[in-house]
Amino acid sequence: MNTIIVNTTNLVKSFGKVVALNGLNMQAPKGISGFVGKNGSGKTTTIGILLGLIKPNGGNATVFGLDCWQDSFEIRRRLGVMHEINAYPGSFSGRRFLEHVAKLYGVSQVNQTVDALLKDVGLAEAKDKPIKAYSAGMLKRLGLAQALIGNPELAILDEPTANIDPLGRLTLLDKIKEMHNNHDTSFLIATHILSDLEKICNWLIIIDSGKIADQGNIHNLTEKYSASIYKVEVSNPQLFVAAVQKLGAVDRVWEENDKVFCKVNNPEVFCEQIPKIVIELKLQLKSFQQTLGTLEEIYTQTVGEKRR
Amino acid sequence: MSRSRPRTFSRLVLWEIEGCLSLPILSLIVASAIIAVLVQSSSPRDFANSYINLYDGTSIIFLILALVASTLFSHSFAGNIGNGGLKRMLSYPVRRWQVFLSKVIATTLIVFGAYASAFTLNLYLSSLSPLEPLFYVSLFTMFLHLLLVCTVSIGISLLTGSEIISTMVSFLLVLGLDNAFDFRSYFSSQGRFTYIFGYFEQLTHLDSFFMLTNSPVTVEEVAISIAIPILVTTVGLTTAFIYFTRKMEID
Ligand SMILES: Nc1ncnc2c1ncn2[C@@H]1O[C@H](COP(=O)(O)OP(=O)(O)OP(=O)(O)O)[C@@H](O)[C@H]1O
Ligand SMILES: [Mg+2]
Numbered sequence: 043m044n045t046i047i048v049n050t051t052n053l054v055k056s057f058g059k060v061v062a063l064n065g066l067n068m069q070a071p072k073g074i075s076g077f078v079g080k081n082g083s084g085k086t087t088t089i090g091i092l093l094g095l096i097k098p099n100g101g102n103a104t105v106f107g108l109d110c111w112q113d114s115f116e117i118r119r120r121l122g123v124m125h126e127i128n129a130y131p132g133s134f135s136g137r138r139f140l141e142h143v144a145k146l147y148g149v150s151q152v153n154q155t156v157d158a159l160l161k162d163v164g165l166a167e168a169k170d171k172p173i174k175a176y177s178a179g180m181l182k183r184l185g186l187a188q189a190l191i192g193n194p195e196l197a198i199l200d201e202p203t204a205n206i207d208p209l210g211r212l213t214l215l216d217k218i219k220e221m222h223n224n225h226d227t228s229f230l231i232a233t234h235i236l237s238d239l240e241k242i243c244n245w246l247i248i249i250d251s252g253k254i255a256d257q258g259n260i261h262n263l264t265e266k267y268s269a270s271i272y273k274v275e276v277s278n279p280q281l282f283v284a285a286v287q288k289l290g291a292v293d294r295v296w297e298e299n300d301k302v303f304c305k306v307n308n309p310e311v312f313c314e315q316i317p318k319i320v321i322e323l324k325l326q327l328k329s330f331q332q333t334l335g336t337l338e339e340i341y342t343q344t345v346g347e348k349r350r
Numbered sequence: 351m352s353r354s355r356p357r358t359f360s361r362l363v364l365w366e367i368e369g370c371l372s373l374p375i376l377s378l379i380v381a382s383a384i385i386a387v388l389v390q391s392s393s394p395r396d397f398a399n400s401y402i403n404l405y406d407g408t409s410i411i412f413l414i415l416a417l418v419a420s421t422l423f424s425h426s427f428a429g430n431i432g433n434g435g436l437k438r439m440l441s442y443p444v445r446r447w448q449v450f451l452s453k454v455i456a457t458t459l460i461v462f463g464a465y466a467s468a469f470t471l472n473l474y475l476s477s478l479s480p481l482e483p484l485f486y487v488s489l490f491t492m493f494l495h496l497l498l499v500c501t502v503s504i505g506i507s508l509l510t511g512s513e514i515i516s517t518m519v520s521f522l523l524v525l526g527l528d529n530a531f532d533f534r535s536y537f538s539s540q541g542r543f544t545y546i547f548g549y550f551e552q553l554t555h556l557d558s559f560f561m562l563t564n565s566p567v568t569v570e571e572v573a574i575s576i577a578i579p580i581l582v583t584t585v586g587l588t589t590a591f592i593y594f595t596r597k598m599e600i601d
Binding site for chain 2 (some may be wrong): 057086089095096097115118119127129131133134142146148308
């Protein structure tokens with residue numbers, strides 16, 4: 043299960059003076075991969091390169107082992123895409139539009155395929171309405187449907203769940219999971235909604251300023267980041283931070299909402315030292331705990347670093 | 351999943367046509383074509399020479415044709431770049447040349463279809479025989495004019511990616527050329543039409559009295575008039591095609 047299907051090495055892309063990608067080394071294996079990063083960190087640009095829409099200035103990008111610029115057509119036959127910006131032909135009905143797309147993919151039983159998809163993404167009732175009458179959430183659903191036509195090996199989704207109501211979101215996530223389980227479809231999902239990823243992803247790619255901040259199996263990442271972060275609540279955080287900063291066992295200390303977070307390189311020494319500091323400074327220790335690994339924490343630690 | 355071999359290109363052309371036909375501006379296009387034909391001065395002439403009506407008033411047809419064609423081509427290219435439709439389209443398993451040519455073909459067919467059908471009204475209005483050769487000569491010139499506008503609009507569309515700029519600039523460019531040069535110049539559409547029309551009139555109507563040019567039209571003159579739009583179109587569209595298929599980045 044560890045075949046790499048998306049691979050980039052030292053990918054560089056600039057738009058005039060703006061450097062969008064700055065030596066991106068990204069790998070995504072088969073499975074469901076989350077692709078996260080701040081606004082403007084380069085997610086959409088990366089996706090554009092993977093699809094052969096944008097030509098990189100340097101480096102190398104492959105999907106299924108094929109070169110993204112040279113063999114773009116081969117790649118696109120095997121994947122489905124949902125872009126960040128919806129641009130579907132407004133005068134077509136959702137159904138007519140999907141039929142067209144299905145034919146481009148050479149799907150054999152167009153009607154059945156389209157009807158089933160429409161039902162799956164929850165558009166069965168709106169299928170005969172013209173697309174221009176769709177709501178933002180319905181457009182996202184349509185986007186997902188057209189990305190999944192023809193059971194692609196890989197579906198690239200840019201912001202798939204934005205604008206979708208909470209229940210609809212769960213349905214869509216289920217659909218993604220189901221596609222993965224039943225058809226072995228892999229996903230690369232760029233999103234800002236980490237809680238969505240938490241439910242379905244097994245791989246996480248974190249991008250920051252056009253570079254990989256970290257990537258890997260979600261369990262490994264969770265362990266890596268949560269094991270070394272401690273959350274401490276004390277009566278005088280400022281005083282505490284000043285003292286903790288001097289400890290060799292601590293890499294980094296920051297304060298958030300009156301709580302102190304410590305990134306620790308030697309937990310044993312750290313746990314030994316904290317009570318001493320508390321007593322020395324005559325502080326009141328309210329809580330002391332290792333943080334639980336959520337994607338949000340991984341994200342904050344990797345991408346948030348520069349902010350502090 | 352069993353897959354049939356997709357006939358991608360013909361599908362794309364049909365899709366483009368279907369998209370064009372459902373545009374709200376389409377009825378406007380058809381109306382404009384009919385009005386353009388009706389507006390021309392069909393001053394009563396004696397029956398034998400009523401084919402001259404085909405010449406009179408074509409300048410307004412060329413003008414409106416230029417407006418409509420630059421609108422539609424700019425919509426099809428720049429509009430699609432701007433709204434992300436092209437990005438979506440090129441993410442499907444289609445080749446870039448297929449998308450480019452399907453747009454050119456579909457839009458040309460629609461505009462020419464509308465204008466050619468409206469233009470046939472002339473046959474009735476001027477009581478001409480459907481076999482009147484100058485009718486087809488006029489249609490042919492109209493087609494050349496359309497190709498020219500098509501080339502300019504696509505070029506500017508790809509350069510600017512802006513629908514409104516592309517529409518305006520390509521229309522104004524054609525309009526400007528037609529205004530700057532008169533009906534005896536190769537650089538105005540009316541001028542080229544005069545040479546082409548005059549030449550074929552001499553050939554087909556021996557009692558020709560139509561003499562816009564001071565002397566009979568020579569073969570060179572008509573050749574140049576035909577060659578200019580064809581040359582511009584060939585060079586322009588080829589350049590645009592190569593740029594679109596090999597270089598262009600869509601983001
Ligand atoms: N066509 C373009 N011209 C100029 N700059 C661009 C262009 N496309 C992207 N950029 C710049 O490249 C950087 C990366 O943009 P990109 O759209 O890839 O970010 P993103 O991670 O998708 O952001 P978001 O989360 O907001 O969607 C940004 O600084 C952006 O301003
Ligand atoms: Mg983006």
